[in-house]
Amino acid sequence: MLDINFVRQNPDEVIAMLKRRQMAGEAPRVTRLLELDTERKQMVQRADDLKALRNRVSKEIADIKRTGQGSADQLILQMKTVSDDISTLDTELSTLETDMEEILLALPNKLHESVPEGRTAEENMLYKGPIEFIHQLDFPVRNHLDLGKSLGILDFERGAKISGAGFPVYIGKGARLERALINFMLDTHTANHGYTEVFPPFMVNQESLRGTGQWPKFADQVYHMPEDGLYAIPTAEVPVTNLHRGEMLDAASLPVAYAAYSACFRREAGSYGKDTRGFLRVHQFNKVEMVRFTRPEKSYEALEEILSHAENLLCALKIPYRVITLCGGDISANAAKCYDIEVWSPAEGKYLEASSVSNFEDYQARRSNIRFKPDGKSKPEFVHTLNGSGLATSRLMVSLLEHYQTADGKIKVPEALRQYTGFDIID
RNA sequence: GGAGAGGUCGCAUAGUUGGUCUAGUGCGCUCGCCUGGAAAGCGGGUAGGGUGUAACAGCCCUCGAGGGUUCGAAUCCCUCCCUCUCCGCCA
Numbered sequence: 001m002l003d004i005n006f007v008r009q010n011p012d013e014v015i016a017m018l019k020r021r022q023m024a025g026e027a028p029r030v031t032r033l034l035e036l037d038t039e040r041k042q043m044v045q046r047a048d049d050l051k052a053l054r055n056r057v058s059k060e061i062a063d064i065k066r067t068g069q070g071s072a073d074q075l076i077l078q079m080k081t082v083s084d085d086i087s088t089l090d091t092e093l094s095t096l097e098t099d100m101e102e103i104l105l106a107l108p109n110k111l112h113e114s115v116p117e118g119r120t121a122e123e124n125m126l127y128k129g130p131i132e133f134i135h136q137l138d139f140p141v142r143n144h145l146d147l148g149k150s151l152g153i154l155d156f157e158r159g160a161k162i163s164g165a166g167f168p169v170y171i172g173k174g175a176r177l178e179r180a181l182i183n184f185m186l187d188t189h190t191a192n193h194g195y196t197e198v199f200p201p202f203m204v205n206q207e208s209l210r211g212t213g214q215w216p217k218f219a220d221q222v223y224h225m226p227e228d229g230l231y232a233i234p235t236a237e238v239p240v241t242n243l244h245r246g247e248m249l250d251a252a253s254l255p256v257a258y259a260a261y262s263a264c265f266r267r268e269a270g271s272y273g274k275d276t277r278g279f280l281r282v283h284q285f286n287k288v289e290m291v292r293f294t295r296p297e298k299s300y301e302a303l304e305e306i307l308s309h310a311e312n313l314l315c316a317l318k319i320p321y322r323v324i325t326l327c328g329g330d331i332s333a334n335a336a337k338c339y340d341i342e343v344w345s346p347a348e349g350k351y352l353e354a355s356s357v358s359n360f361e362d363y364q365a366r367r368s369n370i371r372f373k374p375d376g377k378s379k380p381e382f383v384h385t386l387n388g389s390g391l392a393t394s395r396l397m398v399s400l401l402e403h404y405q406t407a408d409g410k411i412k413v414p415e416a417l418r419q420y421t422g423f424d425i426i427d
Numbered sequence: 428g429g430a431g432a433g434g435u436c437g438c439a440u441a442g443u444u445g446g447u448c449u450a451g452u453g454c455g456c457u458c459g460c461c462u463g464g465a466a467a468g469c470g471g472g473u474a475g476g477g478u479g480u481a482a483c484a485g486c487c488c489u490c491g492a493g494g495g496u497u498c499g500a501a502u503c504c505c506u507c508c509c510u511c512u513c514c515g516c517c518a
Contacts, residue, residue: 048487062446079498
């Protein structure tokens with residue numbers, strides 16, 4: 001969430017940002033927020049004055065009672081009225097603050113100056129690539145569904161039976177390949193890229209969703225267990241970023257870098273009929289996520305590093321990809337800047353998003369109150385948080401199966417994965 | 428799920444017949460004195476947020492969270508969360 005002080009001092013900048021995000025319609029809410037803010041200050045001042053009076057007189061009453069000199073009845077009577085006024089003011093104040101928070105929580109993040117102008121995904125900008133790797137596909141390529149089915153390694157029908165559409169089942173060498181990918185990615189990040197491995201809970205409470213910004217904005221995309229007040233995580237970003245919710249991090253420990261595997265659960269409400277085949281859009285998938293907490297001045301450096309860590313995996317797997325910078329109209333509300341890594345699918349004839357690498361600056365840190373002290377004496381500051389998929393396996397699996405297929409319908413295992421699968425070919 | 432105990436200023440603790448608790452003490456940390464230097468000793472400091480100010484000061488809030496009683500709540504009452512012990516159930 002944005003700093004109310006920032007909004008107060010730079011309302012024009014906030015409104016310009018909303019325009020860049022194609023959300024100009026939200027601008028009146030900023031004006032409303034500032035009205036409430038002014039009102040709040042006045043109200044706080046009045047309530048505080050009354051509280052100061054009450055504190056002072058309560059001490060006088062205590063003195064009178066203790067020394068037994070004189071009567072406190074008159075003062076007590078007066079303070080009864082004062083206390084009534086205070087509770088009236090406090091009630092109004094809390095309503096006002098709830099209204100302010102509602103607006104503030106719904107306002108999107110600032111945009112970095114380098115984010116390209118644009119309304120839709122069509123106007124995203126190519127940042128790197130395409131990065132090519134040669135695969136001899138000089139025969140009619142089959143898509144991942146065909147391959148998976150004929151080799152008996154993927155079973156969407158039975159997944160639909162036991163859970164519903166969008167819950168794939170991996171079987172035999174398919175299950176092993178999936179696990180190999182996860183292990184390969186985690187091992188690479190921990191051994192080569194300096195991340196600490198985390199295995200987080202897959203269900204979180206509402207405070208955690210709010211902390212990373214999935215709540216309230218994306219509430220309808222998250223599976224909910226109302227009996228227990230828990231939500232299935234849409235990404236490991238949620239539990240891992242919230243590890244430090246409400247904490248004051250030791251400045252010397254920054255940057256903190258975590259890599260976490262998790263299953264990810266998404267309702268994908270409203271996206272029916274769009275890229276729904278096979279792995280292209282599923283309700284449960286596996287992902288290794290990189291999460292960073294950095295000093296503010298280091299976060300854009302960290303963004304490039306995380307991107308390169310995700311790219312390293314694709315290079316090791318020799319999967320063709322490109323990197324795009326999301327434009328103002330396509331970037332998610334929480335991010336100040338975001339790169340997507342897209343892998344090429346020869347059967348679909350298009351690029352598929354396999355990773356999203358974002359800098360949230362202090363947007364999540366302010367929501368979840370994650371701070372550090374720049375040095376011993378100075379005031380606490382919010383850290384910057386970042387994360388990036390490294391990588392999501394489902395779309396990656398599409399591209400991998402398609403690129404590594406042979407003319408006779410088998411799948412070669414990429415070199416980098418062989419020590420993890422224990423076999424070279426799926427047949 | 429049942430019974431009991433407990434959650435206090437970084438850590439450890441005091442405080443529970445409501446009012447000198449705007450939370451004491453010890454440790455840690457830090458600054459100063461002392462010293463050739465250090466230890467010990469002595470003295471001071473030691474949270475966050477809001478409001479306010481040019482900046483200070485001042486004022487308000489926070490003793491797990493949220494309500495309530497009261498002129499006044501760490502202290503009394505209610506709800507919730509968490510931790511520990513025992514019982515039950517169970518992968």
